[in-house]
Amino acid sequence: MEFAELIKTPRADNVVLHRPFYPAVEGTLCLTGHHLIFSSRRQDNAEELWLLHSNIDSIEKRFVGSLGTIIIKCKDLRIIQLDIPGMEECLNIASSIEALSTLDSVTLMYPFFYRPMFEIVEDGWRSFLPDQEFELLSSVTDEWRLSCINKEFSVCPSYPPVVIVPKSIDDEALRKVAMFRHGSRFPVLSYYHKKNGMVMMRSSQPLTGTNGRRCKEDEKLINATLRPGKRGYIIDTRSLNVAQQARAKGGGFEQEAHYPQWRRIHKCIERFNILQESLIKLVEACNDQSHNMDRWLSKLEASNWLTHIKEILTAACLAAQCIDREGASVLVHGTEGTDSTLQVTSLAQIILDPRCRTICGFESLVVREWLQAGHPFQQRCAQSAYSNSKQKWEAPVFLLFLDCVWQILRQFPCSFEFNEQFLIMLFEHAYASQFGTFLGNNENERSKLKLSQKTMSLWSWVNRSEELSKFQNPLFEANSLVIWPSVAPQSLQLWEGVFLRWNRPSKFLDEAHEEMISIIKYNKELQAKVNALRRQLAEMETDDRMQENL
């Protein structure tokens, strides 16, 4: 298919662009295969807006006489309005945008066409390999092994080719365990807590069904992670009710009788469409300009977004608490183990592991616990808050995770190497990107699409010093402690950087940020100067002393 077929009117003049907090600008609108480009003709202040079609969540058209208006709502929550003279042009452009922003084929997406304009220092596709992770692990413990059982994605389609499992469990046993777990997602290592050797594992629900099936290998596998005489915790991210209902569909949960060394805790985290609806309501509330103070608070409340944040953080804190405070190992799962499970395991690591609070460590966490762990990004992020799709796959699971990270960052502003911008950037790229990183639903699909050969990795771009400097937190000071966030309602806030980003003037906050950077920069410069002078003085003094001795 040629993109040209979809573009009936490639260009329109005298288009007026409206955005909140900016004066309207007149200019030319161009459509290409992947972008909507608006350039103002003003000589003094030429301005260009490039918008990826894949970033467009929904489009509305309106007509007043022959003047057409297109309202474009983006996945990054921005809303822009374009006034296009001429009914036909307007209709053509609207239908082109509609078609181009809803291409079904992944291989037509921009990452397959994007040619980087920067020098690649390090190939991001090779930056975070499981072998490296395992090497780190082997330096502290020899109780685990790297299994290639899923090499051809033959055992579990949503797992990566290699996984870390207890050494004492052989591949044969793993195969049996896979049969006993939903989607074959058998328990694998998620995190090893160096401080006390406790671990966090994740999996999907066991397929106990109504007649209480059991699987000895499964029991053996997870028991292998326990120290003698110790007990562990299973955190089920569903309510007891939901878990019980799951038995009717062949799923279920670990029976007390078969897992006597484990204590099960149910922490309900909502799923799929409930989260998607929550996002839609929240963004609606943020965009609603008409209401008064009372309406705003009740709409914020009715969206339940912060309730979800609180639930997820609480479950993650509980997991971290079990590991660090109780000295117990933990297994986390929900139903499939691809959504709420990953929220819990990745947030727990941020709480426990200082490495995950660095830029590189956080990227590695996203790769391990989200991309390789098989969070279906393509399904979940197909649409954002302005969608009205009837499909049930979309859900802001990853955005909720980022929001939770932001909440912790806000409570510990000096303990993270990255800043809010970094999290926002990841949000944007998860929904629309020139990079291939978030394409596909799991490693299996990614390898079939040959993403690592055909597209550029987000990490190749981010991890260059030019880009990194934008994402560094000037206040960062390595903090080796476990950080325990508060989950009280008073401590949780709306993430304005994402949800009010386009609806509030940010000038004064940006200025404050700049001021912060310049205070710290000046301090560092002085340190360097003082150090240099001290060295110089020391040298001169030794010279003197030598002369004296002569």
Place this chain on the structure above:
Amino acid sequence: VENVRLLDRLSSRKATLGTLYLTATHVIFVENGSETRKETWVLHSQISSIEKQATTATGCPLLIRCKNFQVIQLVIPQERDCHDIYISLIRLTRPVKYEELYCFSFNPKLDKEEREQGWKLVDLNEEYNRMGVPNNYWQISDVNRDYGVCDSYPTEVYVPKSATAHIIVGSSKFRSRRRFPALSYYCKDNNASICRSSQPLSGFSARCLEDEQMLQAIRKANPGSNFLYVVDTRPKLNAMANRAAGKGYENEDNYSNIKFQFIGIENIHVMRNSLQKMLEVCELKSPSMSDFLWGLENSGWLKHIKAIMDASIFIAKAVAEEGVSVLVHCSDGWDRTAQVCSVASLLLDPYYRTMKGFMVLIEKDWVSFGHKFNHRYGNLDGDPKEISPVIDQFIECVWQLMEQFPCAFEFNERFLIHIQHHIYSCQFGNFLCNSQKERRELKIQERTYSLWAHLWKNRADYLNPLYRPDHSQTQATLRPQMAPCNFLYKFWSGMYNRFEKGLHPRQSVTDYLMAVKEETQQLEEELEVLRERLANLQKSQLNDNKVETKQQDRSKQFGLSASNNSLANTPQEYSNDLKSFPSRSPSQGDEEDSALILTQDNLKSSDPDLSANSDQESGVEDLSCRSPSGGGCLPSEDSGKDSDEAVFVAV
């Protein structure tokens, strides 16, 4: 009383055992713990209510709520002791005479001269001069010299030059409590001004020529504009109801060239109830997100804050952008009017956003114009219906602005919190009584100390590191977003959950940046010393051999002293490795820092309530008590099988 248990409000299972002391001025709880013996001091004047709850097996619970939003829950073993304490506290917290208040016994060990200096720190005459009055349009009037016209006004009032004593007195007779229009803020760039008064006694049709002339005079004092805004800060309905009582609002037909405007801010009773409701939400043991947001909305508190802001923004706009003068009033002109005038001044004039300027602002718009501190904040036992968080709302408005304009204020959140604390503490004389007249009669300045001097002495603690006098935000008029941006107004947990440390960010950006700035200053000094030494050394090396030896001796001596000096300045050897730098984040548990913080705390401990830095690890407790980590979600089949774990999950 011994063996009293102090309960942690957020988890009833956690309690500390200690001894409770009652003194003439404080309730003191001393922990039994051998090492720390942590003390909790509460001033009697801070206590807003005491509640004796039903006796339980463990003892008799006593709930003490404070005006600074601290809530203390005690369990006293003996019912009789509890009753005695209750009775004593009831008496102690309801003084009937000013002389019983703490400020008359509080002695910070300053001599007479220092005390007088302290009272001179804020000088309103100086402030009016700074604004640019008296001038061609405005003059000081001595009509109220002996409080003869209005006993709740100051003796010195600025009025338009064309307003004669006759006009002022005439106008005062037509205003509630004779609070005639007087200057609050004058903008010297465009002659526009903010004036304040109480409501006119217009009833349904009454007029007063002098009052009309007074408003005319105010308008004429601003030659650039041909009309005057009259802003009534009450809801229209309230103002209309007042007409039946012979009060009311200005009729545009009777006054030439005024534009009349209602901006509805609710009255003190609504505000008192609103705060009460919000505090109930803050006190919930482990609220869900919905409980909290719903309760916050239901309290209406933020709506009221926004109403005050909207009125202030309207006035600031009129003055700065339209160049039009504004007369502001409500009913008596000492609550809503004070709020709105002071917030508008703060928006307009960067001076009020400095530490000193903020003190001046409170003195000007609140203290001198007869805001009834005693009645509103219940310093003496009085009518509970007079109590209302009027100045608390003003302080919150300032905080909301600080959130929106982080570089615009010289002071930080702590400054606001401490001022709020001392408005209720009665430790200093500034906020005693209901008017200047009463304060003079009591000889406050001779018998008590000024809060401003105390704050000024500790000003390093109150600095906003992001403030820079030459920053654009610092200099300009602040123009906050108006109508649709409700989300700009946020719940202030730093104030209303002030004593629940676990709820607040565990690391303070402000403290961190202040430490960096302090270190920067030390580095600057060291750099100077090093440069000097280097210059000396280079000089000495240029000299010829014979002299050199002598010179070297000298320079070495100097060098030695210099390096000693620098050692004293900076605790560690500098190296290229930044890691070895003294780590600065206050909440990090490094040895050095905790020491540093301890000393800071000691410094501040003159205020008994000052924040201790929270321990990061303590978050565990907060988490476990606030998140229903087991409780409701506990699978029934598992519960209680293992006592050890049951405890953990239920924690």
